[in-house]
Amino acid sequence: MQKAQEVLSKATGGKVGSLLPRARLGKNGPQVTRLGFGTMGLSAFYGNPKPDSERFAVLDKCYNDGELFWDSADVYGDSEELLGNWFKQNPGKREEIFLATKFANKALPDGGREIDSSPEYCRSSVEKSLKRLGLPFVDLYYVHRLDNKTPIEKTMEVLKQLKHEGKIKYIGLSECSEDSLRRACKVAHVDAVQIEYSPFALDIEQPQIGVLKACRELGCAVVAYSPIGRGMLGGTIRSPDDFEDGDFRKYAPRFSAENFPKNLQLVDKITEIAKKKGCTASQLTLAWILAQGDDFFPIPGTTNPQRLEENIGSLKVSLTSQEEKEIRKACEAAEVHGSRYPEAMAKALFADTPALNA
Template structure:
């Protein structure tokens, strides 16, 4: 394996993980037709060789867990070096109807199914992918605590939770990571109103940033909604509409110009900037995904980029001055973001 990438601690009590993770969603789902197993294995092989050893999956990413299971089976011994996260609670039936179930009963059932698909006795980090509006977080956490004591999961994570829900969860068992969309397009966690970054810092919870390159837009290669394949999730997202796309490219072009000063790409600058927003108590760990080997190498190079204070402030000024057009999710999904759970009776 080549030079190890920088690592950080997953919050106050967590394991050491690669500061830049790899999101596997795009290998299997939501960004057009998946490539062959052989091509997808090449990406995982490259991640491993480059020392990119923090992989993120979910049971709703079509065949993602099965694919990882096949890769681990084909590469005996390598599983020991990979910090593997997966998630549960997003459900879909054969007709395509979607709902969220974060009940303790479903947590156990979903965990056992994921372990079966992965062909593994445990996962390193298990997230509640979304929270339903029926289950008090304390009940979900009690079950995750049990799964942890049984050795089926090593660390607990929440995704798109509210600050208050995170506080309540941590009273049952420490939450090691909160996964949330975080990029120059999505600074919601920093806002005082949401207060999630502040709470993570206070409690010592790592912030895992999904879609850190704005679902690819901040890479600068995608210039119009016409660049998306049929069936690509982004064709339904308001931020990528015909009307909003050109307006949002203004920030992309600004970041591209700033990146040129460093002989870097806008993706690299964005990832380096996000990593710099964390601190020891609550590091920010971006998990960009890609199905392209060249992009993968480009992203990995960002893990070793250090920004000066002046550069960081310059990027911050550009990001805060930009007006972002369009929500990150269609209206139907927006209700599940930064969710509170009902009180425990």
């Protein structure tokens, strides 16, 4: 088996991840692994980070198992520094990884944050990210959020310049509105739109939001963050008490003591279908997202090597059309209780920007 893999690896360019399914990232992008890896949880928002040795072990397994589409951001604690240190310790491996990072969540002197998607902040942010990563460029650079003040055309112009300068290879937007995406693509192609998508979050499909429709018309990939519902759809989290102190989910309305048991109804239905299929609930969920089209790229994150292996196992789960419809029916029948984010943060979702000449 090992010999066969080596032969196949050579035939496909010798890259470690050649054995995992790949698809083109948008109409102009490269072939990347269908399942990506979100690094946020290694560094921020889900409790205290683990020791570097444990975090490096997760990245090592990611690389060795061929999951080579990695996603970071400047707001994810020490995520960029962690990746930069991993690259230093693993010379030659960076070229096999398709690396994304983001900007626009600006730290304030008082410890707070504001969104700043201005051209000036974009340029200063990419320089800082490259320094932390120890790299001359990143593959994909996202506008993490739009500030509702800067016309998207101005932000896209500087991203277009950064691409021309070789500091970024591809352009992404996150949590943008349909209108912002369409206007952005008139300046330069947006290769990927990162958006929350899971059985708990099908918003992009709604006609009044229109993001999925626009992505498909324009040839933009859909990068699905929190595809397992921030861990809830795995079936092992049964109460807000399961979260440690400092975990963001303690403050998210969807995970409140009132809403949690109501939302478990969908979790239990997906778990039931997964048991019949002979896979885990997480694997079924990821397989269902992958089945929505080759333009969908879920990026689950984890701090656990075994969970990482479980997630990669979703690539072997093939759904029949009947099973896909059964999951879709369960999702659409479920009443999801609680918003994705606290109110102050929810204002930045599906963001519009002012007209260029306003």
